[in-house]
Amino acid sequence: SQQGEEDPQALSIQEGENATMNCSYKTSINNLQWYRQNSGRGLVHLILIRSNEREKHSGRLRVTLDTSKKSSSLLITASRAADTASYFCATDGQGAQKLVFGQGTRLTINP
Amino acid sequence: DTAVSQTPKYLVTQMGNDKSIKCEQNLGHDTMYWYKQDSKKFLKIMFSYNNKELIINETVPNRFSPKSPDKAHLNLHINSLELGDSAVYFCASSPDPGRSYEQYFGPGTRLTVT
Numbered sequence: 001s002q003q004g005e006e007d008p009q010a011l012s013i014q015e016g017e018n019a020t021m022n023c024s025y026k027t028s029i030n031n032l033q034w035y036r037q038n039s040g041r042g043l044v045h046l047i048l049i050r051s052n053e054r055e056k057h058s059g060r061l062r063v064t065l066d067t068s069k070k071s072s073s074l075l076i077t078a079s080r081a082a083d084t085a086s087y088f089c090a091t092d093g094q095g096a097q098k099l100v101f102g103q104g105t106r107l108t109i110n111p
Numbered sequence: 112d113t114a115v116s117q118t119p120k121y122l123v124t125q126m127g128n129d130k131s132i133k134c135e136q137n138l139g140h141d142t143m144y145w146y147k148q149d150s151k152k153f154l155k156i157m158f159s160y161n162n163k164e165l166i167i168n169e170t171v172p173n174r175f176s177p178k179s180p181d182k183a184h185l186n187l188h189i190n191s192l193e194l195g196d197s198a199v200y201f202c203a204s205s206p207d208p209g210r211s212y213e214q215y216f217g218p219g220t221r222l223t224v225t
Contacts, residue, residue, distance in 0.1 A: 037152075040219075042216035042219050043201070043203075045214065045215070048213055086152060098156055098167055100156070101153075101155070
């Protein structure tokens with residue numbers, strides 16, 4: 001069954017605003033990852049957060065993880081048109097090599 | 112420098128045909144994967160190979176057969192194609208099978224079965 005579920009399914013904001021996407025999952029995990037997929041392209045890894053971490057930063061990205069609630073959020077600050085893409089969370093709750101992806105959040109940044 | 116490459120990028124074929132998709136990675140990774148992404152963007156793992164050995168085989172029809180001639184290549188052969196096989200297929204690789212690492216994805220192959 002599907003492990004991760006992103007919320008919202010679609011998000012449209014103005015350039016410069018912050019974008020927040022949420023992910024919920026069902027089983028215990030070792031880590032959670034976020035990926036970006038531009039239209040017609042493969043997925044690109046953004047950030048990995050381990051189960052013993054609560055927050056992680058990478059450039060304009062901030063990821064939080066709450067293992068008690070089995071949820072994570074991805075915040076993109078000062079959004080740019082180039083951030084327009086689908087964003088997926090992936091968890092390893094079913095095994096180290098077996099990443100399970102959610103259906104993604106489609107983010108549109110309007111100029 | 113292409114890290115994970117797939118060919119072809121687009122594949123249009125008729126029901127009942129047999130087709131193959133090729134994947135190569137030049138990252139020196141031990142583990143390679145095949146994923147299927149459906150029209151709703153849901154991405155699901157199909158197979159995983161570690162150093163040419165099958166380690167994950169999800170509930171996939173046996174019309175799908177992966178083949179790994181060496182650890183840098185993982186090809187996907189599909190027999191007797193059906194309409195429901197239409198999707199985007201992604202190959203990916205990662206460095207260490209024993210731990211959860213980020214995966215590196217190819218550009219995808221859009222398969223359309225008519």
